[in-house]
Amino acid sequence: MGRVIVLDEITANQIAAGEVVERPASVVKELVENALDAGAATVSLEIKNGGIASIRITDDGEGFYEDDVLLAFERYATSKLRSADDINKILTLGFRGEALPSVASVSRVRVTTRRRDAEFGKTVEIHGGQLVRDERVGCPAGTTIVVSELFYNVPARYKFLKKDAAEAAQISELVGRLAIGRPDVSFSLRSQNTQLLYTPGTGSLADAVFAVFGKEILDGLVPVSGGQPPYALSGYLGLPEIARGNRNLQLFYVNGRFIRNRVLHQAVEEAYQTHLLKKKHPVTILNITMDTGLLDVNAHPTKTEVRFVNEGELFRAVYHAITATLRGGGADVGGDAEAAGKSGMETAELSSVKAAGKSGTAELSGMERAAQPDAGDAGADVDAAARCGVRQDG
Numbered sequence: 001m002g003r004v005i006v007l008d009e010i011t012a013n014q015i016a017a018g019e020v021v022e023r024p025a026s027v028v029k030e031l032v033e034n035a036l037d038a039g040a041a042t043v044s045l046e047i048k049n050g051g052i053a054s055i056r057i058t059d060d061g062e063g064f065y066e067d068d069v070l071l072a073f074e075r076y077a078t079s080k081l082r083s084a085d086d087i088n089k090i091l092t093l094g095f096r097g098e099a100l101p102s103v104a105s106v107s108r109v110r111v112t113t114r115r116r117d118a119e120f121g122k123t124v125e126i127h128g129g130q131l132v133r134d135e136r137v138g139c140p141a142g143t144t145i146v147v148s149e150l151f152y153n154v155p156a157r158y159k160f161l162k163k164d165a166a167e168a169a170q171i172s173e174l175v176g177r178l179a180i181g182r183p184d185v186s187f188s189l190r191s192q193n194t195q196l197l198y199t200p201g202t203g204s205l206a207d208a209v210f211a212v213f214g215k216e217i218l219d220g221l222v223p224v225s226g227g228q229p230p231y232a233l234s235g236y237l238g239l240p241e242i243a244r245g246n247r248n249l250q251l252f253y254v255n256g257r258f259i260r261n262r263v264l265h266q267a268v269e270e271a272y273q274t275h276l277l278k279k280k281h282p283v284t285i286l287n288i289t290m291d292t293g294l295l296d297v298n299a300h301p302t303k304t305e306v307r308f309v310n311e312g313e314l315f316r317a318v319y320h321a322i323t324a325t326l327r328g329g330g331a332d333v334g335g336d337a338e339a340a341g342k343s344g345m346e347t348a349e350l351s352s353v354k355a356a357g358k359s360g361t362a363e364l365s366g367m368e369r370a371a372q373p374d375a376g377d378a379g380a381d382v383d384a385a386a387r388c389g390v391r392q393d394g
Contacts, residue, residue, distance in 0.1 A: 006025045008325050023161060024051025025170040027107075027147055030099035032178055035059035036185065037093055038143065045175065050167030052150050061141040063115040069124050070134065075101045093257055106157065107150045113143040128153045172196050173248075174214040180285060181253045183208035207287065208237065213249070217242055217283060224286070224325040231317040237325055238283025243276050249283040252294060256287075259306050264288075267315045271322035282377060286318065309369045338384040 014062035028051065035043050036059030048054040050252050064072065075098060079168055104126040110133075114121030121140075125133035148355060151158035162168060179187040179199045186201030199211040210218045217231045220242035238249070252264045264286070272282045296307040 014386060020098050021106060021150075023170065024055060024150060024167050025174045027051065027055055027103050027150065028057070028171050029174055029178075030103065031055075031057050031092035031145055031147070032175070034099065035061050035143065036178075036182060038062050040142070040185060042186045042188075044190075045171075046190045046194060047168060049163035050162075050191075051171055052161055052164065052167060053148065054149040056144065058142065058144040061116070063114040063141055063143050064111075064122070065115060066118065066120075066122050066136075069111060069113060069122050070131070073100050073104055073124070075127060103147060106154050107152065110146045110148075111143065111271070112137060112139050112145075114139050114141050116141040127352060134247045166198070174299075174389075177251060177258050179212055180205070180208050180251055181256060181258050181287075201222045205236070205285070217249070221283065221285075221324060225323055226321045226324065227288070228317040228320060229311075229313060230294060231288055233283040233289075233318065233321045234287045236283075237285075237322060240275055240277075240280075240282075242283050243280040244283065245279065245281070247281045250281065253287045254306060255292065256295065257306070261306065261308075263308070263311045263315050264318060267318040268322060271319050275326060284322075288314075288318075 020030065024047070028045065028047075032043055032045070035057065038059065040059035040061035042060050044058045046054075046056040051144070057364040066366045070137070105128065108125070108127045110123065110125045112121060120136045120138065123133060123135055123139075124131070143273065151161070160169075163264055171206075172189060172191075175187055176190045179185070179197070183199070183205045184201060185199075187197060187199045189197040195210065199208050206218060210222065217238070220239045221236035224237045225234045247265060250265060250268060252259050252261060268282060268284050268286075278284060294309045354388045
């Protein structure tokens with residue numbers, strides 16, 4: 001008799017959960033991204049015991065069709081793809097159809113949802129992959145998902161969770177990143193009845209930065225825009241005086257998706273090389289827009305790591321936009337980073353650039369050079385890319 005078997009669905013989902021659901025913050029990421037894909041304008045989160053005991057997420061998005069609620073808990077069930085070709089045109093944050101079945105296999109999940117045009121809503125409860133409740137209910141439009149007792153049925157995973165405060169901090173950091181990427185959405189995060197985070201959802205990136213990072217960080221930022229086709233860049237760059245000892249405040253978004261990428265970090269660090277003291281890292285918030293055919297978002301189950309078709313080309317676009325902004329914003333300190341830190345770099349030109357980004361009424365100086373670098377810049381950024389080991393071809 002052979003030894004190979006086909007695993008049952010619950011076991012298969014628990015294995016998949018090992019890739020998608022590492023800790024409470026992983027659950028929050030998957031479910032909040034679903035809310036954003038559903039067109040939510042407000043997302044409210046409540047957690048208990050760092051999200052281990054309970055995670056409650058409520059959104060005012062479009063809600064589920066009644067027939068889709070149970071189907072959404074089937075593995076690889078998704079509303080965002082119809083064929084393999086669609087993977088190359090993905091603009092939604094989620095698409096793999098693994099989040100809900102993975103989460104439901106290692107916790108107790110309750111979903112209550114209603115579309116605005118529906119008379120009734122629906123509630124479904126699944127415990128450890130087993131359906132325990134499925135009925136029509138009266139409820140507000142939108143969706144509320146409660147995930148409780150995470151890893152209650154997988155003790156081997158539960159014992160690797162950190163203390164409640166550490167898990168809550170991971171969730172707070174994650175929600176902050178998501179809020180920066182979507183300043184048009186109002187986010188609220190509460191833990192043990194204490195407000196940890198609130199963003200107003202005004203659509204202003206400056207408002208979101210202020211809500212997440214505070215006045216000190218916002219006051220130390222200058223706007224960046226430009227890029228080189230096929231890449232368009234926008235966001236904020238930090239002045240030397242708010243540089244950090246780590247890269248935690250280097251945030252990159254591609255087509256609205258928060259990502260981690262070595263090439264982007266290298267481009268930023270290289271552009272700032274003559275502006276900062278050693279072991280200091282600039283604050284950076286960069287939104288990059290590009291054609292979906294130029295990247296692969298299906299490189300990792302968490303969808304945070306992506307692959308680019310031409311890393312060298314992207315490196316040059318980011319490097320040029322940053323160096324042009326630092327010159328145009330008065331942050332060019334001629335290599336004297338220590339002097340820059342003492343002077344604060346508060347020139348009249350810098351003030352006008354900051355006002356342009358935060359009020360939208362002034363013209364940015366030096367931005368045109370980001371799109372049309374001079375010959376000296378062209379040679380410099382190729383050399384910079386080579387020093388960082390960035391692949392120059394497609």
